[in-house]
Amino acid sequence: MRLLHTADWHIGRTIEGRDRLEEHEDFFEELVEICNEENIDAVLMAGDVFDSVNPPAKGEELFYESMARLSDYGKRPVIIISGNHDHPERLAAARTVLKKHRIYIQGYPTMEPLRISIDGCKEPLAVAGLPYPSESRLKESFTESNDELQLREAYDEKVTDIFNILTESFTDKEIRIAMSHLFVAGGSSTESERPIEVGGAYTVRATQLPANVQYTALGHLHRPQDIKNAPARARYSGSPLAFSFSEAGYAKSVSVVDIKAGKVADVKDVYLRSGRPLVRWKATEGLAQVHSWIDEKKDNLAWIELDIHVDDTPSMNEIHKIKKAYPHLLTIRPIFPENQSETLPERKHVAIDELFNQFYQRQTGGATPDQELTRLFLDIVNEEEEGGSS
Template identity: 50%
Template structure:
């Protein structure tokens, strides 16, 4: 049988406040097209359907529509587990209706694997489904153990016990897989994953996955990757979109698995084309370099993280110009050149107030020069403050008389 492994859709997630809804709709369309073009028999979605436990209605509608399309009218089984961002109860709520479409949704760890007939191949799939196994969802009280190493060991051993218990139900004449959502040691993280463990307590060792599993489908890490030195194939499908600039330049994909009972699986990636790229600009030559890149239409479809080296403080006019010329510049980080003159400072008591302000400003901005208008504004505020103090002193003297 042929399976498609995907994960970490994070529907509803934004990029520094910018909507990604259009891109998420496009990538869901692409997933459905790949499933049809590749004649996939089963869909595995390894958690984090949504970005929050209370997703917007449009994201829920997109999930339901996508799951229905992937199921091909109930002819293709779709199996979904909850990730750490999902509400298990909310995700499972449409379960009775989803089941009629061949969609199985599991929100919390269960004691037995799921057995699914794959009619297109006249075969059977036995899938150990372990949604995000938080301490509470495992119904354990690991937090009463104060030693971090013991916490790690207890959590790791508890999951190994659960996986091996599920493996007892694997069948010789079936395809036997495991799907879960967690952090396995050896996986490469990115900034877009919000931590699911404190001090590494919820990290598991890859050797806990049962050898009887023909493939382990993981969710949580956003970079597509296969773990090394494991007794069975263990793979993160990765997120279908890049959700932080730490993923700039990385490709996104889904994983296709071809497997038969008692046979080793074959794994291949299909790169996804939907979604805008995330890129980082490092403008060492200042605003003129950025203007040149904009005129050249460089990365015209991308979301951009801009780092720009400057001598003087960036004005609001410059920022507005950049935002207008390229609305998808998400962040602007000015980096000011060091001013060697700052190393030698005369005594502060001998400097006029405006010079003290300029030096303070340059220290706070790593060398940027405040413009004349800003210095003028500061001096006006100082003057107003002195006037208020003089007026208050005058009133106090009058009341004393």
């Protein structure tokens, strides 16, 4: 049996306010192509379908249309669990209708595994699916203690107990899979995972992952990685798109898993070409270097974060020209020489415009505000003073 493992789609996610729906559309097109080219028998989606509990309508429309094509309109099973960003009830609301098309969605944790017959495969697929297991979604408290270590131990024990129940009926005559959306201690995270639980008390030790399976498909961490010290092969497939500049330079992929009953899983990465890469530009030679890169169309398919070394703050007109020439340049951060000015005089002997000038220099690393900005600041101050005297 050949499975495709993917996770952390985060449909609806933006970057610096920019919509990424087109990138998600390209990803789903590529995902369908991969499933067809690799002869995938079933798809495992390990949580965080959406980026929020209230996703945009266009994002939901894209999800349902893409799942129809991904399942080949009922020929290829797709198994989905909710992640911490998903609304469990909303995600699973259409599960009765979708199940007829062999799309299986699990919103809340249950104690029953999923068993599916796969066309052309002798053995059935058994999936121990555990959607994001928080206290609220499990509807129970793990411990009354506020001690983080005790909470971590109680959480670890609870997740282990659930997996034991889910897999206790598994046999060597089945393809045995576990799937969950959680943080395994030792996993490498990035800045784009936003839940408080990452690195906190809601963690599970790798040794406590289920042993009575051939593969554990994980979601939550956005960097593809195997989990060391797990009893059976366990892996994060990673996100299909880069969601923060901490992921700059990392290739994105999905995992293709080949499994025979009673045998160890064989896993390979299939790298993705869809999605704009995230790139950091460091223009140590100033604006001229930036214009040179723009002329040569450097990284013209990427989202770009720019650090530019300058002596003075670039004008709004200059920034506007750069962003107009390169619409996917998200942020421009000026880097100024170290401020070597002398100790500032006492405030009571300094005019308000000079105080603003000093504040601006401290905040920007030595730049001087232009006259227009200073005048705007003084106008605001004068308005406040007039308002206070009325």
